[in-house]
Amino acid sequence: xxxxxxxYGLIPSKEAEQSLPALKDFDGNGDIYMIPVGKITAxxxxxxxxxxxxxxxxxxxxxxxxxxxxKAFHHHETVLKLANLYTIVPLKFCTLYKNQDSLENAVIENxxxxxxxxxxxxxxEEWNLKIYCDDHLLKKQVGENNPTIEAKKEEISQLSKxxxxxxxxxxxxxxxxxxxxxxxxxxxKIHLQLKGLALRGDVKKAWSNDVTGRKEDMTWNxxxxxxxxKVESFLEEVRRYEKxxxxxxWKFEATGPWPAYHFTSF
Amino acid sequence: xxxxxxxxxxxxLDPDNAEHGLAQLVLTIIELLRQIVERHALxxxxxxxxxxxxxxxxxxxxxxxxxxxxxxxxxxGLDDEDLNxxxxxxxxxx
Numbered sequence: 001x002x003x004x005x006x007x008y009g010l011i012p013s014k015e016a017e018q019s020l021p022a023l024k025d026f027d028g029n030g031d032i033y034m035i036p037v038g039k040i041t042a043x044x045x046x047x048x049x050x051x052x053x054x055x056x057x058x059x060x061x062x063x064x065x066x067x068x069x070x071k072a073f074h075h076h077e078t079v080l081k082l083a084n085l086y087t088i089v090p091l092k093f094c095t096l097y098k099n100q101d102s103l104e105n106a107v108i109e110n111x112x113x114x115x116x117x118x119x120x121x122x123x124x125e126e127w128n129l130k131i132y133c134d135d136h137l138l139k140k141q142v143g144e145n146n147p148t149i150e151a152k153k154e155e156i157s158q159l160s161k162x163x164x165x166x167x168x169x170x171x172x173x174x175x176x177x178x179x180x181x182x183x184x185x186x187x188x189k190i191h192l193q194l195k196g197l198a199l200r201g202d203v204k205k206a207w208s209n210d211v212t213g214r215k216e217d218m219t220w221n222x223x224x225x226x227x228x229x230k231v232e233s234f235l236e237e238v239r240r241y242e243k244x245x246x247x248x249x250w251k252f253e254a255t256g257p258w259p260a261y262h263f264t265s266f
Numbered sequence: 267x268x269x270x271x272x273x274x275x276x277x278x279l280d281p282d283n284a285e286h287g288l289a290q291l292v293l294t295i296i297e298l299l300r301q302i303v304e305r306h307a308l309x310x311x312x313x314x315x316x317x318x319x320x321x322x323x324x325x326x327x328x329x330x331x332x333x334x335x336x337x338x339x340x341x342x343g344l345d346d347e348d349l350n351x352x353x354x355x356x357x358x359x360x
Contacts, residue, residue, distance in 0.1 A: 162325025165332075166311050169304070 003046040005097040011086040012118050016041040037107040083259040087122045090259035127256035131220035137249030187220035197234045198224035223262040289342040297349045
C-alpha cells in the first residue's frame with residue numbers, strides 16, 4: 001500500500017519562498033515538506049497507509065491516551081512553529097488525504113475561500129481569554145449588596161424556625177440566579193469592550209471544572225482575532241481587569257498567539 | 267493505584283482506608299436523598315396545600331437533618347465537594 005498525506009496547514013505560495021525549517025514528521029522518522037497547488041501551498045508529511053488506517057486511528061484516538069497526547073502535542077507544536085513563519089490556515093489534528101491528487105483537488109475547490117481567509121488572518125493573531133470566578137466570594141457580595149436580598153433577609157429573621165428554613169432555601173435560590181446573571185452580565189460587558197480592539201471576537205462554550213481541573217468555575221471562554229499592533233493594548237486591558245477585579249474573586253487568563261484555528265476552516 | 271482526586275465526583279475506596287471511603291459513599295447517598303426530600307418539600311410548601319403547622323414541622327425537621335448532616339461531615343472529615351456527584355443531564359448534586 002502507498003502513502004497517505006498528513007496535512008498540517010495551508011499557506012500562501014508567495015510565502016513558501018521562505019524554506020521550511022527541518023521539522024520531524026508525524027512518525028518521527030522523516031521530514032515535513034511542501035506541496036504547491038497554484039497560489040496555495042500545503043505543508044504535509046507522508047504516513048504509511050498500512051500503519052494508519054481509519055480504524056486504527058479511531059481506535060488509538062479513543063483508547064490510547066499516551067499515543068494521543070504525544071501525537072496531538074506533535075501536531076500542535078508543528079503548527080505553532082509554522083504559524084511563527086507563515087500566514088497559515090491550520091488543520092485539525094489527524095487530517096489525512098489518500099494521495100496527492102485528492103489533496104490538490106480539495107485545495108483547488110476551496111481556493112477562493114482560502115485566499116480570502118489568508119487576507120483575513122495575515123498580520124493578525126488569535127488570542128484566547130478565559131474568565132474564572134470564585135462563586136463563594138461573589139455570592140457573598142451579591143448577598144450583601146443587593147437591597148432586595150437585604151430586605152428579604154430582614155423579613156425572614158422575623159419568621160418562625162420552620163418557615164425560616166424554607167424561606168432561606170428560596171433566598172439561596174434567588175442569590176444563585178442573581179449570581180449567574182451578574183457573572184454573565186459582567187463577562188459579556190468585558191467581552192464587548194475587548195472585541196472593540198479585535199477584528200473579530202467569538203464566544204465559546206465555557207469548560208467544566210472536570211476539564212479545567214480548577215476549583216473556580218470558568219465563566220467565560222472567548223477567542224479574538226487581533227491586529228498585531230493592538231495585541232499589547234488588548235493584554236494591557238486584560239491586566240487592568242485582573243487588577244481591578246481580583247479581590248472580588250475574578251481571574252483572567254489570556255493565552256496566545258495561537259494558530260488561527262477559530263477563524264479559519266478548510 | 268493512582269490516588270483518586272476527591273473533587274472529581276469519584277468515591278475514594280482506598281483498600282487501606284476502606285472505612286473512610288465507605289463513609290463517603292454512605293453520606294453521599296444520604297445527601298442525595300436529603301436533597302430530594304428537601305426539594306420535594308419546598309415544592310409542596312410553594313404549592314400552598316400545607317397548613318402552617320405542617321410547614322413549621324417539616325421545616326424544623328429538615329433543618330435538624332441539615333444540621334446532623336453537617337455534624338457527620340465534620341466527624342468524617344468530608345466537605346461538600348466530597349459528597350457531590352454528577353447527575354448527568356441534571357447537573358451536579360451540590
